[in-house]
């Protein structure tokens with residue numbers, strides 16, 4: 575059954591009936607149209623009321639949220655992007671999820687330095703002003719925490735795409751390529767790894783292979799046109815496109831070039847994928863092809879009743895662009911190709927839509943993304959068959975939302 579309501583049938587259908595399919599003629603007596611509203615009679619607020627603007631008071635639900643039981647305290651913790659309230663592919667700065675190991679560092683940019691040392695010809699120390707004299711680039715990338723959807727490995731758990739998939743954000747970064755900064759110091763032939771270090775109390779350190787460092791990594795000082803937010807690493811963060819979030823060191827203060835990674839010297843247990851046989855997958859840095867339907871979803875039920883319905887969602891891959899997204903309304907038995915809309919950047923979020931005529935019956939909504947590398951998003955069962963259920967990281971399985979007759983939506987699993 576093809577439940578797609580095409581643009582053509584929508585237009586001819588509308589012409590055949592008295593009015594629009596989407597608006598009711600009975601609204602002519604709606605007080606919202608017959609009564610003059612207060613905002614139509616009173617002066618509004620002046621231009622100096624909000625030197626830094628905030629969203630409408632009616633959008634108070636569009637906020638980051640945390641899950642209380644997830645972490646012992648809210649300093650070394652995480653909150654989630656409200657994906658169900660967002661449009662397009664860009665995450666507004668104030669809504670980007672946050673993950674900190676030791677809270678948000680409050681760094682004075684005038685006293686912030688970036689040191690490049692280790693296996694380099696000349697160790698260098700840059701001020702923020704120095705860095706801003708290198709040629710700049712602007713790139714749109716998603717950042718996904720490797721633990722995104724991690725609570726769903728053993729079964730459907732959290733009721734909302736904000737919580738199941740909200741450890742992802744996508745912004746335009748402005749900064750300098752890491753290649754440029756490393757070239758300034760001169761990497762020695764023995765330098766095979768770059769080890770970024772943060773200026774927060776966690777002094778977060780990660781290890782990045784030189785090949786990736788010289789490929790598309792950036793040292794960013796701005797996001798979506800303004801300075802980085804403190805939560806996102808103000809005044810400087812590393813951008814590691816397509817790779818797991820923990821490598822994107824915030825409050826970046828040092829890049830040490832070495833011949834072996836930190837995790838050969840320190841702990842090896844973190845950021846590995848524990849499998850059923852007790853072995854762990856390591857160096858699983860690239861984020862796999864993934865998608866989620868953001869609307870309808872548990873926090874965004876269908877409230878308009880049956881008829882024309884807009885399904886919307888996000889897809890992304892750490893290996894390139896999104897070539898296609900399929901959508902199912904019957905739990906994966908039948909699939910239709912969704913409509914991708916908006917810009918398609920490699921290693922960035924992509925927006926998809928599926929307009930359909932809801933008959934008011936129960937639905938099992940799923941989306942399946944395919945990237946430019948040919949990777950197909952797997953079902954959760956297919957993923958578990960290979961990786962078991964002991965892992966926290968890299969869960970890119972297909973999400974199912976159960977739409978009930980009343981329009982409420984629930985996180986479920988099928989088959």
Ligand SMILES: Nc1nc2c(c(=O)[nH]1)N[C@H]1C(S)=C(S)[C@@H](COP(=O)(O)O)O[C@H]1N2
Nearest residue numbers: 671672673674675719772778819820823824
């Ligand atoms: N210095 C520092 N960098 C850090 C972290 C941190 O705690 N300290 N957390 C990492 C983790 S695990 C993730 S997922 C991302 C989160 O980036 P965001 O807070 O901008 O969403 O930052 C990474 N960079």
Ligand SMILES: [Mo]
Nearest residue numbers: 719720819820
């Ligand atoms: Mo993370």
